[in-house]
Amino acid sequence: MSEFEPKIVAFLCNWCSYAGADLAGTSRMKCSPNVVSIRLMCSGGLEPAFILKAFKEGADGVLVCGCNLGDCHYVDGNYKTLRRMALLKKMLAQMGIEDERIRLQWVCASCGDDYVEAVDKMTAEIRKLGPLQLRAQLKN
Amino acid sequence: MVSENKIGVYICHCGHNIAGVVDVEEVADYAKKLGNVAVTRDYMYMCSEQGRNLIKQDIRQLGINKVVVAACSPRLHEQTFQGVLKESGLNPYLLQIANLREQCSWMHEPGPLVTEKAKRLVSGAIKRVSNHVPTVPQEMPVFPATLVIGGGIAGIQAALEIASSRHIVYLVEREPSIGGHMAQFDKTFPTLDCSACILTPKASEVANNPYIRMLTYSEVVDVSGFAGNFTVKIKRKARYVSEGKCIGCGICQEKCPWTTSSEFDAGLGLRKAIYTPFPQAIPNVPVISPEHCAYFLKGKCRACEKFCEPKAIDFEQQDLYIDLQVGFIIVATGFDVLDPSAMTQYGYGRLPNVFTSMEFERLCSPSGPTGGTIKLADGRQPQSMAIIHCVGSRDKNYNAYCSRVCCMHALKYSHLFKEKTKGDVYQIYIDMRCFGKAYEEFYERVQGEGVTFIRGKAAKVNKSDSADDGEKLIVSCEDTLLGSMVNLPVDMVVLCVALEPRKDTDQLAKLLHLGRSRDGFFLERHPKLDPVSTMSEGIFLAGCCQGPKDIPDSVTQASAAAARALAMIAKGKIDVGAVTASVNENICSGCKVCNALCPYGAIFFDESSKVSRINQVLCKGCNVCGSTCPSGAITTQNFSVSQIMAEIEGVLQYERI
Numbered sequence: 001m002s003e004f005e006p007k008i009v010a011f012l013c014n015w016c017s018y019a020g021a022d023l024a025g026t027s028r029m030k031c032s033p034n035v036v037s038i039r040l041m042c043s044g045g046l047e048p049a050f051i052l053k054a055f056k057e058g059a060d061g062v063l064v065c066g067c068n069l070g071d072c073h074y075v076d077g078n079y080k081t082l083r084r085m086a087l088l089k090k091m092l093a094q095m096g097i098e099d100e101r102i103r104l105q106w107v108c109a110s111c112g113d114d115y116v117e118a119v120d121k122m123t124a125e126i127r128k129l130g131p132l133q134l135r136a137q138l139k140n
Numbered sequence: 141m142v143s144e145n146k147i148g149v150y151i152c153h154c155g156h157n158i159a160g161v162v163d164v165e166e167v168a169d170y171a172k173k174l175g176n177v178a179v180t181r182d183y184m185y186m187c188s189e190q191g192r193n194l195i196k197q198d199i200r201q202l203g204i205n206k207v208v209v210a211a212c213s214p215r216l217h218e219q220t221f222q223g224v225l226k227e228s229g230l231n232p233y234l235l236q237i238a239n240l241r242e243q244c245s246w247m248h249e250p251g252p253l254v255t256e257k258a259k260r261l262v263s264g265a266i267k268r269v270s271n272h273v274p275t276v277p278q279e280m281p282v283f284p285a286t287l288v289i290g291g292g293i294a295g296i297q298a299a300l301e302i303a304s305s306r307h308i309v310y311l312v313e314r315e316p317s318i319g320g321h322m323a324q325f326d327k328t329f330p331t332l333d334c335s336a337c338i339l340t341p342k343a344s345e346v347a348n349n350p351y352i353r354m355l356t357y358s359e360v361v362d363v364s365g366f367a368g369n370f371t372v373k374i375k376r377k378a379r380y381v382s383e384g385k386c387i388g389c390g391i392c393q394e395k396c397p398w399t400t401s402s403e404f405d406a407g408l409g410l411r412k413a414i415y416t417p418f419p420q421a422i423p424n425v426p427v428i429s430p431e432h433c434a435y436f437l438k439g440k441c442r443a444c445e446k447f448c449e450p451k452a453i454d455f456e457q458q459d460l461y462i463d464l465q466v467g468f469i470i471v472a473t474g475f476d477v478l479d480p481s482a483m484t485q486y487g488y489g490r491l492p493n494v495f496t497s498m499e500f501e502r503l504c505s506p507s508g509p510t511g512g513t514i515k516l517a518d519g520r521q522p523q524s525m526a527i528i529h530c531v532g533s534r535d536k537n538y539n540a541y542c543s544r545v546c547c548m549h550a551l552k553y554s555h556l557f558k559e560k561t562k563g564d565v566y567q568i569y570i571d572m573r574c575f576g577k578a579y580e581e582f583y584e585r586v587q588g589e590g591v592t593f594i595r596g597k598a599a600k601v602n603k604s605d606s607a608d609d610g611e612k613l614i615v616s617c618e619d620t621l622l623g624s625m626v627n628l629p630v631d632m633v634v635l636c637v638a639l640e641p642r643k644d645t646d647q648l649a650k651l652l653h654l655g656r657s658r659d660g661f662f663l664e665r666h667p668k669l670d671p672v673s674t675m676s677e678g679i680f681l682a683g684c685c686q687g688p689k690d691i692p693d694s695v696t697q698a699s700a701a702a703a704r705a706l707a708m709i710a711k712g713k714i715d716v717g718a719v720t721a722s723v724n725e726n727i728c729s730g731c732k733v734c735n736a737l738c739p740y741g742a743i744f745f746d747e748s749s750k751v752s753r754i755n756q757v758l759c760k761g762c763n764v765c766g767s768t769c770p771s772g773a774i775t776t777q778n779f780s781v782s783q784i785m786a787e788i789e790g791v792l793q794y795e796r797i
Contacts, residue, residue, distance in 0.1 A: 005253065022213045023242075030249055036264070038784065038791065045763025045764055047784075048767075053788050059792055071658065073762075076739060077739070109667075
């Protein structure tokens with residue numbers, strides 16, 4: 001069995017985070033390839049069900065990125081994300097999903113370094129944590 | 141329906157950009173095996189004419205009805221490839237881009253995991269596009285009038301540009317006169333043109349243009365509607381002088397016995413309680429400031445009224461609210477200058493001979509409080525001056541950004557000081573940034589005039605305690621080129637204060653639903669490729685409200701903003717975005733949770749059918765409503781739940797094949 005490679009899904013808002021992640025690539029900043037991004041219009045438009053779906057389909061972690069507070073292109077969508085994530089984390093904890101497996105990170109359109117840092121940090125943390133146990137438990 | 145999908149997958153090498161890191165052939169082989177994929181091709185440059193023809197050919201010959209392009213970021217070429225579909229007779233929204241370059245090959249060191257990630261991205265795109273449905277953006281007619289907020293040089297320029305095409309412009313200015321900061325300047329760098337001589341002709345053109353309705357001493361208080369069809373409420377503050385009757389003779393100002401400090405003269409001069417900000421004001425109609433007028437404060441005086449021949453004074457005048465209908469809005473509200481009182485080390489407010497840059501402009505101006513003679517607070521002529529750069533700019537405690545104009549106006553001040561007093565000038569600078577056309581040449585010219593440049597940051601300004609120095613100020617700074625501390629005895633100090641966002645930027649941002657960047661200025665749609673529009677459709681930015689700018693840049697941006705508005709007026713119709721949300725009325729329970737969450741006020745409750753509805757023109761497609769709806773009744777097209785869920789499956793199901 002080869003070494004465990006975490007599978008992480010990142011939800012990026014179109015205006016800041018996706019642009020920030022693009023910028024990281026354009027600036028040739030390097031990070032681990034374990035994170036695959038999915039573009040949304042706004043982090044505030046992220047349905048909690050998307051995160052549950054990702055865990056169900058095999059993700060070991062979910063990264064959610066939005067504009068910096070105060071910089072949301074939809075005025076205040078990221079405040080809505082902030083509130084929603086706090087609730088969701090509580091629910092996930094009750095399901096036995098560790099806190100490290102879900103991470104909220106603000107990434108502005110000129111902050112490629114923040115994205116790269118979050119990706120590497122999360123990959124390292126989840127590598128230490130190992131695969132998500134919940135799915136295996138549910139199968140048994 | 142899903143079985144009818146015939147997906148074409150097109151993988152771009154992007155020269156070596158993608159193919160040098162990702163095994164493109166392996167990705168193509170993998171994609172072939174995925175469901176609904178009819179054809180997979182890889183090509184050196186998919187965005188080239190030849191690459192695009194590959195897609196067109198397959199659509200024509202193989203009947204491909206959905207397309208995945210795995211190439212650079214969708215932010216770069218999504219429109220290009222949408223065009224390919226459109227030209228081939230397919231709906232442009234039956235396309236999905238997999239970002240293999242910016243967020244894959246450019247972001248990782250080569251290795252098998254990178255190719256695996258590429259496969260995941262392609263698989264996600266294939267799954268997602270299977271759920272795409274044709275989308276036709278709506279079109280709405282536009283109202284061919286424009287509102288320009290702010291009557292500084294940027295607003296004036298934008299108004300004139302639009303009026304030259306014989307379309308109506310409303311120019312709203314909150315001060316009694318148009319002209320803005322530029323009217324306060326004496327000379328403009330680097331040409332040393334007289335500011336008034338180049339500004340006032342433009343301003344009077346505004347006043348005389350039949351297509352421009354100038355609303356001075358007025359403010360925007362409410363905005364509703366959407367691109368192409370805004371309704372704007374304007375508050376016309378009571379002037380207490382009838383614009384129709386006043387002939388601008390000025391006798392009222394002469395006779396008014398009450399004075400206060402003049403805002404236009406940056407507090408250095410005096411004005412009357414009834415006043416025009418400056419003699420060349422447009423319109424040349426004074427206003428009474430009730431907070432200074434004896435009649436309003438004490439109930440008697442009315443001297444102005446007695447002497448006014450055309451009987452233009454009207455103490456009964458009330459604020460007036462008017463509604464305007466416009467299609468587009470250009471925001472040109474300018475900037476505020478930083479008040480350096482908080483930086484006690486520079487002594488502004490404590491030491492009378494420490495001035496701000498705006499005050500120095502007024503000291504140099506022939507229409508200023510000293511008639512253009514540079515004088516100290518006690519009336520003496522200075523023999524030496526220190527100019528401190530970057531006061532509140534490039535300073536993490538105040539503003540991280542560069543204010544862009546200060547190096548140049550510091551050079552201008554040096555020249556003017558030399559010209560008027562023959563005295564000594566010291567410039568204390570961090571870096572000289574003379575980036576514009578003929579700016580570097582002006583820098584060289586001023587260097588040749590005998591100005592001393594000291595590279596460093598001024599630490600403090602104090603009163604000299606030595607009797608020999610008289611009334612001098614001592615500027616302490618580090619000369620970083622010499623590596624030593626320097627104490628400069630000078631007669632006066634000018635602080636090049638930062639250009640900051642208007643204090644009430646937030647209010648206007650809320651009114652117009654505009655974003656603000658980290659520095660507090662209004663946020664443009666794209667910092668490089670679209671610095672003129674905003675995220676609010678139909679609202680454009682011009683001048684310093686978007687960030688510090690010199691006059692040429694402000695004028696350029698104003699012309700660009702006008703061109704944008706005119707392009708949409710010429711088209712006559714406006715496309716309403718393809719990413720918008722809608723409510724499924726059969727599912728909506730009428731709980732109204734979404735109503736208050738919409739940042740654009742696009743959701744309203746239909747009392748007759750007891751369901752929420754979304755105005756497609758106002759909606760920007762953020763899906764905040766959709767993600768909140770407890771019934772799952774809201775779908776944002778092109779970012780629907782089924783599409784995102786499919787993409788999640790796609791990117792994670794890689795091993796299962």
